[in-house]
Amino acid sequence: MNLKIALFGIAKEIVGQPVLEVTTPADQPVQALLEQLRTQYPGLRGLSSLAVAVNNEYAEDTQLLHERDEIALIPPVAGG
Amino acid sequence: MLFTYVPPESIALITIDLTDQPINVAATLDLVQSDGAGAVNTFIGTVRNKSTGRPVVRLEYEAYDSMALHQLRKVADQAKEQWPMLERVAVVHRKGTLQIGDVAVVVAVSTPHRAESFAACQYIIDTLKQVVTIWKKEFYEDGDVWVAAHP
Incomplete structure (x- = not known):
């Protein structure tokens, strides 16, 4: 399947780009x-943490991905 | 919408916003006014001129908007569950380029009594920093760094 991240x-x-297709x-x-x-x-690999978000929620490592999911890579956040 | 006058009875219990414009602190405080509240507690996060001793010249905040708004809403909902006496909550976070002294975030809560207002306000800003999808890049005279990115 093709995922857009x-x-x-x-x-x-x-x-080096805002969206990755894999x-x-x-x-x-x-x-x-x-x-x-x-x-x-x-x-x-050098980042303090790296999470995956699926449909605006943090995903567990075992969660299965689907083509229609909105997927994002979440490096360490620093709001506030 | 956020900064126009709204009669108190129609003000939402929870207001969440992400903006690339300067935050109007007074208007944000108006959002948590409530006749049942004897306390309004506010945290205002501003841009500091140094980071670990290094002079900072400006900041840039980048946001994953839809997730940041969704997660902020969840943090506010969790605060309401933990402190059911919360009257109103407003959280506004800035994004884009900020200069020294600019307001980056405002958290405002109102409660009947003061103790819960401090606790709820602190919970919201502390949890925001852990889960909300906003990234901060600090710019120095001689370079820039994504804050917290590396161990």
Whole structure:
């Protein structure tokens, strides 16, 4: 399946673009997507944390992703 | 919408906003006025001129808007669950480029008595910093850094 991933902050800088399209096996869990992205963009490994958001909620590592999901990569937040 | 006058009886219990315009602190405080409240507590986060001893010249906040608004709403809802006596809550966060002294965030709450107003206000700003999808880049004379990005 094809996933469209929104990128923000330092993750956007490391990848070099605001949206990333990746092809993964169907029913890919969050953890596998993170591994795929860390392999492709080793700079992501240096971050203090890296979460995946699905439809505006933080996703668990085991959550399965679907093509229609709104997916985003969430580097360490620093609001306030 | 946020800064136009609204009669008190029609003011929402919880107001959440993300803006690229300067935050109107007085208007945000008006949002939590309530006849049942004997306390209004406000946290105002401003841009400091140094970070770990290094002079800061400006900041940039980037937001994942839809998620930031959704998570802010959840934080406010959690505060209301924890302190059911909360009368009103308003949280406004700035995004874009900010200069030294600019207001980055305002959290305002109203409660019948003061103790809960301090607790709820602190809970909201502390939790906001942990979960809300906003990123801060500090600019120095000789470079820039995404805050908290690296260990």
